[in-house]
Amino acid sequence: MAAPRVELLWWSGCPSHGKARTMPQAALTEAGLDPTGMETLQVVTEEEAAQEGFVGSPAIRINGTDIVAPDDQxxxxxxxLYVRRDGRPGPLPDPADLRDALAAALTRS
Structure with a gap:
């Protein structure tokens, strides 16, 4: 089974990127995968945001797909701003969304 490509994209102007870094690492560890394989990309310019399809910090992608569809942003x-499964807004995605996206990627490998 090939490990999925996990990326954290972040912008320094948003304070939640530090906590966001630990979320994919924990999910990878929980799935029995090496968390050190996670890639990080700091998005610095509007041009980079456009090139990466970056709609805000933090963003977590698995195999190139954002774990929470950004709709038309x-x-x-x-x-x-994410909306957790229980309806609460917050600066980080729901951990269940991350686990589900990782599990789906593993079943496709």
Whole structure:
């Protein structure tokens, strides 16, 4: 089974990127995968945001797909707002969304 490509994209203007870094690492460890394989990309310019399809910080992608579909949000250097499964808004994705996306990627490998 090949390990999926896990990426954390972040912008320094958003304070939640530090905590966001630990989420994929924990999910990878929980799945029995090496968390040190996670890639990180700091998005610095609006041009980079557009090139990466970055709609806000933090963003977690697995095999190139954002774990939470950004809908029609335009690329931008901004903090991202997620809605957890229980309806609460927050600066980080719901951990269950991350686990489900990782599990789906593992079943496709």
């Amino acid at each position: 335009p690329p931008a250097l901004t903090c991202r």
